[in-house]
Amino acid sequence: MKRLLVFLTCLVCALCASVPARTAEKTVIHLLSTPFGTGSYVLGTALESIVNQGDYPLSIAYAETPGQAYNVNKLNADAAARQNTVVTASQGINWLAEQGKKPFPAKRTPLKLIGIYTYTATWLVTGDKDIKSVADLKGKRIAMGRIPQVIWGYEPDALLRNGYDDDFYKSLKIQFVGTSEAATALVNGQVDAATIGGYMDPVSGRFSPAPQTVEVLASGRKLRHLDWTKDAVEKTAAKDIRLFPIQVPAKAVDGLEAPIWIGADLHGLFAHPDFPEEYAYILAKAMIENIEAFGKYHALGGLMSRAGLVKGFSPENIHPGALRAYKEAGIL
CATH class of the missing domain: 3.40.190.10 (Periplasmic binding protein-like II)
Structure with missing residues (x-):
């Protein structure tokens, strides 16, 4: 009986040792894009693949939307989404939102840049x-x-x-x-x-x-x-x-x-000012580290460059978390 207990104990230990440690669960970030077929839609799917296949503590859940105005309105109306959602938007749509000009019925809080896809x-x-x-x-x-x-x-x-x-x-x-x-x-x-x-x-x-x-x-x-x-x-x-x-x-x-x-x-990836800084930092870092990979998904990705990720944007309009990533990379 004693030998049997020793044998069973060793067997259990061996089985436990053979089971790999469970991978830490990734935090899901929702990405609201633009209609199917647009440049921003394609580059958003590229970012989803890059982040989800990379060694990052985040994963992206991608969704098509009616367009950029919808995305800005969504983050302004939904406090919970501001904590876990990024969107495709542009400098132009941001300005219209801030001013309350059409297609916005009233003024909206402008979003902060994480990284530019295209000009x-x-x-x-x-x-x-x-x-x-x-x-x-x-x-x-x-x-x-x-x-x-x-x-x-x-x-x-x-x-x-x-x-x-x-x-x-x-x-x-x-x-x-x-x-x-x-x-x-x-x-x-x-x-x-x-x-x-x-x-x-x-x-x-x-x-x-x-x-x-x-x-x-x-x-x-x-x-x-x-x-x-x-x-x-x-x-x-x-x-x-x-x-x-x-x-x-x-x-x-x-x-x-x-x-x-x-x-x-x-045009690029934006978030509400309330979006957690650490998440913005990780997403900007992923864009910086994989800038050349975007071109493998679509010809528009070949137009992206490290310097182009923030060119034309003043630091106060860049999300603080993303700003830290660009400073660390020597881009700003």
Whole structure:
């Protein structure tokens, strides 16, 4: 009996030793993205895979939403979500929320940056050989995205309203029809100009055209790309939505023979100011450490860079936890 007890004791110890220690349970962070197919949606899924497969104490649960305005409203309305949820948003949508401008019915608390995914660049293009600058559009028909499509609707309209004089703006026949609809209208000759653009890395100047831009460029029409001018962008940023003046380099798209100034918006991962600092630090650190991995998931990820994760953002608008990660990495 004694030998049997010794044997059973040794067997139990051996079995216990063979069972690996249970992995510490990860804290789940919810990521609210944008509609399926958007650049932010794809890069958000990339971040989910990077964090969940990495040696981080967090895991990401990803969800598609109607868009950035929904995301900002969600964190403003739901106190519990502020503690465990990050979202895709932009500098532009943040400004509209802070001001209580459409699509927001009232002022919202602006979110804090964790890391930038992409910079969006939009400008006007025309097939009319007599239109050589934005000023030549006086009295002309312009098609652009809908106002809730902030980059493609609100922002180009704001540049025309604030970057030029009132008489010029009042003369314009602007149609807020949607991104692909604006491209089709220009190709079919129904308007004189339309918004096109895409995504870029302001550090290297690398550019990737948006789908509607590809459609317009593939039409075979001889096009002229119109420079917003740095002055117009700075006037707009001072009086209206916060845009970042950068130049799209020559040859970035077919027919662009010289650099043009555009007002860039910055899209990325944001959190409410109440979001725990340690979580923000870990997520920013994951983006910094895996910056090159984003390009394996989508071409837009190839436009991301370490310096680009915060370029154009002042420290007070970066989440304190993320700010610590960028300072440790020598980026700020």
